[in-house]
Amino acid sequence: xxxxxxxxxxxxxxxxxxxxxxxxxxxxxxxxxxxxxxxxxxxxxxxxxxxxxxxxxxxxxxxxxxxxxxxxxxxxxxxxxxxxxxxxxxxxxxxxxxxxxxxxxxxxxxxxxxxxxxxxxxxxxxxxxxxxxxxxxxxxxxxxxxxxxxxxxxxxxxxxxxxxxxxxxxxxxxxxxxxxxxxxxxxxxxxxxxxxxxxxxxxxxxxxxxxxxxxxxxxxxxxxxxxxxxxxxxxxxxxxxxxxxxxxxxxxxxxxxxxxxxxxxxxxxxxxxxxxxxxxxxxxxxxxxxxxxxxxxxxxxxxxxxxxxxxxxxxxxxxxxxxxxxxxxxxxxxxxxxxxxxxxxxxxxxxxxxxxxxxxxxxxxxxxxxxxxxxxxxxxxxxxxxxxxxxxxxxxxxxxxxxxxxxxxxxxxxxxxxxxxxxxxxxxxxxxxxxxxxxxxxxxxxxxxxxxxxxxxx
Numbered sequence: 001x002x003x004x005x006x007x008x009x010x011x012x013x014x015x016x017x018x019x020x021x022x023x024x025x026x027x028x029x030x031x032x033x034x035x036x037x038x039x040x041x042x043x044x045x046x047x048x049x050x051x052x053x054x055x056x057x058x059x060x061x062x063x064x065x066x067x068x069x070x071x072x073x074x075x076x077x078x079x080x081x082x083x084x085x086x087x088x089x090x091x092x093x094x095x096x097x098x099x100x101x102x103x104x105x106x107x108x109x110x111x112x113x114x115x116x117x118x119x120x121x122x123x124x125x126x127x128x129x130x131x132x133x134x135x136x137x138x139x140x141x142x143x144x145x146x147x148x149x150x151x152x153x154x155x156x157x158x159x160x161x162x163x164x165x166x167x168x169x170x171x172x173x174x175x176x177x178x179x180x181x182x183x184x185x186x187x188x189x190x191x192x193x194x195x196x197x198x199x200x201x202x203x204x205x206x207x208x209x210x211x212x213x214x215x216x217x218x219x220x221x222x223x224x225x226x227x228x229x230x231x232x233x234x235x236x237x238x239x240x241x242x243x244x245x246x247x248x249x250x251x252x253x254x255x256x257x258x259x260x261x262x263x264x265x266x267x268x269x270x271x272x273x274x275x276x277x278x279x280x281x282x283x284x285x286x287x288x289x290x291x292x293x294x295x296x297x298x299x300x301x302x303x304x305x306x307x308x309x310x311x312x313x314x315x316x317x318x319x320x321x322x323x324x325x326x327x328x329x330x331x332x333x334x335x336x337x338x339x340x341x342x343x344x345x346x347x348x349x350x351x352x353x354x355x356x357x358x359x360x361x362x363x364x365x366x367x368x369x370x371x372x373x374x375x376x377x378x379x380x381x382x383x384x385x386x387x388x389x390x391x392x393x394x395x396x397x398x399x400x401x402x403x404x405x406x407x408x409x410x411x412x413x414x415x416x417x418x419x420x421x422x423x424x425x426x427x428x429x430x431x432x433x434x435x436x437x438x439x440x441x442x443x444x445x446x447x448x449x450x451x452x453x454x455x456x457x458x
Contacts (some may be wrong), residue, residue: 039261056243056244080289099198135222148211194226204289206252228282
């Protein structure tokens, strides 16, 4: 067992037994489940919209090189700059170089999973640059020294009492503040940071090749402030975020809102096409887009796994997953949790170290059922398992166990041969993984096949 797998088992065991944690998650996901049908009601044919969105992503990724080059050409024409980063290290060094050129001491950040992926906050702090999260949920998590818990709602696992505790410990506020009062405290603290910051960093929900633009969707307005107030705006975006046309946002923006938060449209939807132009009164003096690979090209090379890059980060699969709802986001130990994280992480970060995540699934298929762009997530989880074994990932005991199971399942006489005592011993004693978390199985004296054969003879 790898170190990451051992940590996952330990953390997930603790969280699965934490009833308080489960209550908070079920409460927050319950609120999500109540509003998502309202968001979906704007579509006359939900299945068609999902299929259409998947088709757009398929076409985009099948021609990814051409779309990215087209985006770069158009964005440069708009006065922006483009940096291609193959790895986390290249992306962080590029950002640090920009910050040092601007004599930057403070960076403000809007919510961005890709900057979590490259651990940008920690990197900047090590280089004596203050990096402030401006999304309320992200800000709470940063104050508490925790990574985001969820792709869309970073502090989903915290109650209002937990947030009050965090603010009390780090901002010296009263423990009895209401959520509205806590929000006003955060607003007051963050407003000054926008004014102080020399550089603003955002992600990108979509990269539009046709116009050389990036699109950002949010509910708090902090991304707009992050992009507009500092003199330099840096965008960090995974290369898979590309879509062909501005008109495609008519499909993706309401789809992302409906599946992500249950809204018809998020409150703020912005398109940035470059730095402030002549005659414009606001916006950054300089805008730089960093196109991040970081393993995505490796995923692209696999025609089956390529489908995982269609993801628009709506978080619906996390909310639907029975495993996620029991073990929580932090147990996964990686940026992307839940079903999509279990599919992507082994391919982005290495199958050997992360193959265990593909086994953290009941294979109920609910993640595929709720995916906004119809990614076959449960099939990709199985595909990861197969690829892991093909690459030598299974141990000798596991291979022996599956060989015995296969022979038994393929030959009815072998299934009928083992009596109740032998079967009970095999499952309850030999395979300790079953009884570690479950009650022992008590097999019947005869199999259904034997009982049916006796009945037919009568």
